[in-house]
Amino acid sequence: MPTILLVEDELSLAFIVQDNLESRGFRVVHAADGQVGLALFRQEQPDLVVADVMMPRLDGFALAEQLRREHATVPIIFLTARGQTADVVRGFELGGSDYVRKPFSIDELVVRIQARLKPSDQPANSPVVVRLGQYEFDYPHQRLHRLGHTQQLTHREAQVLHHLYALRNQVLERRTVLQALWGDDTFFNGRSLDVYITRLRRYLMADEQVQIVNIRGIGYKLML
Template structure:
C-alpha cells in the first residue's frame, strides 16, 4: 500500500483529499504546514508527497527544496492556485514532479499520483561520478565539475543530463524524457525541456569535444 504525505493547511480540503485517497487504497498521512510536513516525512518515509504551495511557516517550494536535499528521488506533486508560468517553472526547477491546479478533481489527482508512483518504481541508478569529456558529473549531488570550476545543477537539470548520458552517442527521444520526467509530452513541458537543454549546453561548452545536438523531429544526442 503506497504511503502519501499530504501537506495542506486547508483542513476541509485535506480531509476530503485524504478520505478519497484512502478509499482508493492509499495510506495517507497529513500535515498542516511545511515544518510539520518535513517532520512527518522523516517519520513516515512516504512514497510520494502532495504539497500545497501557499502555506504558513514553510511554503511548499521551501519544503520541496529541503526534501530534495534529504531525498533526491521521492515524487513531489504541488497543489496550487497559482497559474503564472514563473511559478510553474520554479516548482519544476527545485525538483517538483507535477502540478495540480486548484480547483481540481480527485480523479485527476489520483491519475497523476499513479503516474508518478509508476515512474518512481523504475529509479535511475548511477555511479557516484560519471565522466563527460573533461567533466565529472556527480549525479546524486547534482554537480557538474571540471578543473577549477563546479556548476551546481537543479534537480531537473541533473535528471535531463543523466538521461542524455545513459543514451550518450545515441538519440534520446524527446517523448521518452518528457514522459519519464514530466509524466506527459505537452507543448509546455516540451518548451521547459528546451530551456534545460540550452542551459546544459552552456554548462558543457568549455569542452569542445562535448556536444548536445538536436536530431530534428526525434530528440537529442549527447556526443562525447
C-alpha cells in the same frame, strides 16, 4: 503500499484527500504546514509528496527546495490555486514533478500520483555518479564537478542529463524524455525542455569532447 506525504493547511480539504487516497490503497501521512511536513518527510521517507503551495511557516516552494537538497528523486506534486505561468515554472525549477490546480477532482489527483509512482523517472542501467569527459556528474546531489569547480544543477536539469547519459552516444527521443519527466509532450513542456538543454550545453562547454547535439525532428544525443 505506497506512502504519500500530504502537506496541506486547509484541514477540511486535507481530510477529504486523505480519506479518498486511503480508500484507494495508499498510506497517507498528513502535515498541516511545511515545517511539520519536512519533519515527517525525514521520519517517514514517503514514496511521493503532495504539497500545497501557500502554507504557513514554510510554503510549498520552500519545502520543495529543502526536500531536493535531501532527496533528488522523490516525486513532488503541488496543489495550488495559483495558475500563473511564472508560478508553474518556478515550481518545476525547484524540483516539482507536477501541478494540480484547485479546485480539482480526486480522480485527477490519483491519476497524477499513479503516473509519478511509475519507475520511469530513473533510466535503467544508469550509474548515479559518472564521468562525462572532464566532468564528474553526481546525480544524487545534482552536481557537475570539473577541475575543482562545482556547478549545482536544478532537479530538472539533473534529470534531463541523467536521461541523456543513460543513452549516451545514442538518440534520446524528445517525446520519451517529455513523457518521462513532464507526463506529456505539450508545446509548453517542449519549450521548457529546450531551456534545460541550452543550460546543460553551457555547463558542459569547457570540454569540447562533450556535446549535446540536436537530432532534427527526433531528439538529442549526448556525445562523449
